[in-house]
Amino acid sequence: MTRPTEALHTQEMLINMGPQHPSTHGVLRVLLRTDGEVVVNARPDIGYLHRGLEKIGERVTYAQFMPFTDRLDYLAGMNCNCAWAWAVEKLAGIEVPERAEYIRVIVSELNRISSHLIAFGSFTADMGAFTPFLYSIREREVVNDLFEMVCGNRLTYNYARVGGVSADLPQGFLEKTKEFLDYFEPKIDEYNNLISYNKIFVHRLANVAVISAKDAVGYGLTGPNLRGSGVKFDLRKDEPYSVYPKLEFDVCVGTGERGVLGDCFDRYMVRINEMRQSVRILRQAVAQIPEGPVIAKVPRLFKPAAGEVYFRSECPRGETGFYIISDGTTNPSRLKIRTGSFVTMNIFETVTKGLMIADIVAVIGSFDIILPEIDR
Amino acid sequence: MAIFELLQGKFGDAVAELQSEAVRPPFVVVSAASLPEIARFLRDDPAMKFDSLMCLSGVDCKDRFAVAYHLHSLAHRHYIGLKVFLPRESPSLPSVDDVWPAANFMERETFDLFGIVFEGSKDLRRILLPEDWEGHPLRKDYKYPESYHGVKL
Numbered sequence: 001m002t003r004p005t006e007a008l009h010t011q012e013m014l015i016n017m018g019p020q021h022p023s024t025h026g027v028l029r030v031l032l033r034t035d036g037e038v039v040v041n042a043r044p045d046i047g048y049l050h051r052g053l054e055k056i057g058e059r060v061t062y063a064q065f066m067p068f069t070d071r072l073d074y075l076a077g078m079n080c081n082c083a084w085a086w087a088v089e090k091l092a093g094i095e096v097p098e099r100a101e102y103i104r105v106i107v108s109e110l111n112r113i114s115s116h117l118i119a120f121g122s123f124t125a126d127m128g129a130f131t132p133f134l135y136s137i138r139e140r141e142v143v144n145d146l147f148e149m150v151c152g153n154r155l156t157y158n159y160a161r162v163g164g165v166s167a168d169l170p171q172g173f174l175e176k177t178k179e180f181l182d183y184f185e186p187k188i189d190e191y192n193n194l195i196s197y198n199k200i201f202v203h204r205l206a207n208v209a210v211i212s213a214k215d216a217v218g219y220g221l222t223g224p225n226l227r228g229s230g231v232k233f234d235l236r237k238d239e240p241y242s243v244y245p246k247l248e249f250d251v252c253v254g255t256g257e258r259g260v261l262g263d264c265f266d267r268y269m270v271r272i273n274e275m276r277q278s279v280r281i282l283r284q285a286v287a288q289i290p291e292g293p294v295i296a297k298v299p300r301l302f303k304p305a306a307g308e309v310y311f312r313s314e315c316p317r318g319e320t321g322f323y324i325i326s327d328g329t330t331n332p333s334r335l336k337i338r339t340g341s342f343v344t345m346n347i348f349e350t351v352t353k354g355l356m357i358a359d360i361v362a363v364i365g366s367f368d369i370i371l372p373e374i375d376r
Numbered sequence: 377m378a379i380f381e382l383l384q385g386k387f388g389d390a391v392a393e394l395q396s397e398a399v400r401p402p403f404v405v406v407s408a409a410s411l412p413e414i415a416r417f418l419r420d421d422p423a424m425k426f427d428s429l430m431c432l433s434g435v436d437c438k439d440r441f442a443v444a445y446h447l448h449s450l451a452h453r454h455y456i457g458l459k460v461f462l463p464r465e466s467p468s469l470p471s472v473d474d475v476w477p478a479a480n481f482m483e484r485e486t487f488d489l490f491g492i493v494f495e496g497s498k499d500l501r502r503i504l505l506p507e508d509w510e511g512h513p514l515r516k517d518y519k520y521p522e523s524y525h526g527v528k529l
Contacts (some may be wrong), residue, residue: 047504054489055513090400217427217450220478233450308399310431310446310457323433323444336433346481375504 010036015357019048023126023361026371034357042352042360044345049375057335062088063162063300065335070156072320072337073373075118078111078147079315081160086241087311087322088162092304096296100164101243102289106177107150107159109278109285113184114143115316116271116278123268123365124195127204132195139187142180149173162302164295174286181286185279188272196272205268206259209351209363216262219347222340223318224274225367228254228267235314247284249277264366271368301330317341317368337376341369379424379456380404387414395459401446403457408469411460415475418447418456425451429472432482434490436516441467441492462492471497489514 018029027048033041057065069084070077082104121136144154149170151159195201216229234251236244252273254266306328312321318340327333344367380394395403406414418426426447435442445458460469471494473479483494484503491512511518
């Protein structure tokens, strides 16, 4: 029997995915135009969480903007805190004590682990495997406990300060961190055994939404999404800041191990491998951290000389860049925040053409976007 | 700076000045009309190879607007900034989203929040604000609205 495919006409459908959809990682709305199961066009509609952080930045002082950076990416508040502090210090030419820089690296890498854990957990949950999410949340709790020790908060930390950090590490923190690392490192193998190489999981991700290295660079992808396409570029290595030059680690890139280079599986695997590298960085940082002051003498209200700076640092979701224009007053005259997720959404419409509807979920999960960072 | 002199030699008056005092990375000020040509040159020339547009920002300089492009080359690991100054009245400049695809969302954002028009853009719509929003909030003279669709703000 021959299949009457040519005689069958399907009508295009317009489907509204989101803004309240569990797999869109927040309030992302995607307008899907589909032909049966196949996506003709997927147009992202963003802005539901727009709070005008750039405008707020013009109305508060440099120090006052610190708590707002927590809200930039609530899964990686420490990274954003430190990114802002580094940017302002570069603008104002402030020297930071070495101990403070080590503390920043320690909390940043811990936060990178906890952020990648959420990326891993929610991604697998989106793919229909709920158990790994519970595993990743279990480990993330330990990191949250560590952060609670440091600054009293579990999600929005407000820990870094211009010139250092708000308080020294509490007693027993470094020992607890070491304990966590010893506990956590074998868990990564457990995740790989549990889900990473699961046949169904691999089938859902391999060869889906392939991004070539050229496209990844042209579309401005950064962080794990860029490295997933095989581009070896990591700001911690290639544009070193803070004490990263003193720490040894490898830059993880996609290898196309289960499909084509630059597919969803590569982006997923880069995050898993980066957790291992973060553990490596943390072990060295914990061993090397010197004694000393944790904050430089910076007045609460300071006026950087008129000038401009663009500083970017490696956050879990790609590069977070602050473009600050100072007119010599206590507030920035203009503050532009460039975030990894926002720029990543640009390529979404291009890579989702011709995929199945279920693959859209895989693409969103593999990009590891977060909406407050997109909308700001 | 070598890149600035090279650009000035090639494009002449379209490249105005170099801002490198207290500005990191340094900026080259270019004219709006020559922007696509310069952008293409910066991307394609083997000595330049600025393949990545890091950041595109609108700036309100009170008497005029500026659009700032931060460029980075993955091949050569160098940086340059481009700056285009625009008049306050109906600011517009050519789009560069065919040179760097990454520009599209950033141009839409600048259009949305500053009202700067990017001519020849693939898709220039508001991106963060609702489509019927009035005004452009990041302008310094923006008046905060009192209500939106009957909802008090």
